[in-house]
Amino acid sequence: MSISLVAGLGNPGREYELTRHNLGWVAVDAYASKHGLAWKGAPGFESVAARRDLGPGRTLWFIKPQTFMNGSGRAVAAFARYHRISPDEVAAVYDDLTIDLGLVKVSVSGGDAGHNGVASLIEHLGAGFARLRLGTGPKQPPEMDIKDFVLERFTTEQLNLIQQKTDAYLQGLELLLASGPDQAMNQLNRRDIP
Numbered sequence: 001m002s003i004s005l006v007a008g009l010g011n012p013g014r015e016y017e018l019t020r021h022n023l024g025w026v027a028v029d030a031y032a033s034k035h036g037l038a039w040k041g042a043p044g045f046e047s048v049a050a051r052r053d054l055g056p057g058r059t060l061w062f063i064k065p066q067t068f069m070n071g072s073g074r075a076v077a078a079f080a081r082y083h084r085i086s087p088d089e090v091a092a093v094y095d096d097l098t099i100d101l102g103l104v105k106v107s108v109s110g111g112d113a114g115h116n117g118v119a120s121l122i123e124h125l126g127a128g129f130a131r132l133r134l135g136t137g138p139k140q141p142p143e144m145d146i147k148d149f150v151l152e153r154f155t156t157e158q159l160n161l162i163q164q165k166t167d168a169y170l171q172g173l174e175l176l177l178a179s180g181p182d183q184a185m186n187q188l189n190r191r192d193i194p
Contacts (some may be wrong), residue, residue, distance in 0.1 A: 003063045003089055003091045004085045005060075005080055005089060006090075006091045007063050007065065007072070007076045007090060007091070007093065007121075008027060008029075008062065008091060008093045008094075009021075009024040009065060009069060011069055012068070018153070019153050019154070019167040020097070020152060021117075021151055022096050022167075023136055024094040027134060027172075028062050030165050030169060030172055031174075034170065035052055039064070045065075045075050046066050047063040047075045049063045057175065060177070061068050061079070061083065063075065066088060070116045071115040071120060073119075073121040073125055074120065076121060076123050076124070077124035080125060087127070087128035088128045090175055091132060091133065092118065094115065094132075095134055095150065096113070096133065097135075097136050097149065097150065098113060098137055099133055101123065101133040101136055101162075102135060102136070102164075103134075104168055104169060105133045105135070105185075106132055106185045106189060107131045107132065107175055107189075108129070109127065130181040132172055143193065172184065175187060
């Protein structure tokens with residue numbers, strides 16, 4: 001099955017821009033910008049959406065749920081149901097604090113690892129979706145509360161690194177879309193991008 005729906009996870013509102021939890025939006029925004037896609041309100045799905053037509057009968061959808069992270073699954077599942085997209089045709093793009101900042105990994109199984117957006121997706125959509133995980137870790141200091149860490153803004157130094165890595169995020173997403181999760185895993189998960 002090829003991917004038909006890419007969900008970038010994040011939180012709406014200016015106060016959440018440039019926070020770790022919004023890294024998924026950085027990647028899908030970069031893709032939309034590269035391919036000239038326009039985000040439009042999709043209020044029936046509590047989202048903004050963009051579409052890319054890939055030829056006869058083949059549409060690739062992108063959504064950014066506006067539900068806040070904890071309600072992401074509700075928006076994604078409603079959109080997927082309406083467009084008759086099965087969970088294995090969905091890819092979620094999100095921040096992962098278990099991966100070092102700047103690295104990209106792909107998976108298709110596992111739990112939520114404490115990520116509320118992923119927990120919401122599993123609850124509402126099911127667990128069969130692909131995952132493009134963008135590293136934001138390690139958590140510093142280690143005793144810091146996870147919620148405080150993910151809602152904290154990146155430092156200037158970290159933002160510079162993210163700017164340098166945006167192409168890598170884009171390449172990871174394009175590889176996932178072009179070749180599917182298995183091939184993307186083989187290529188991305190064993191390569192530690194310095």
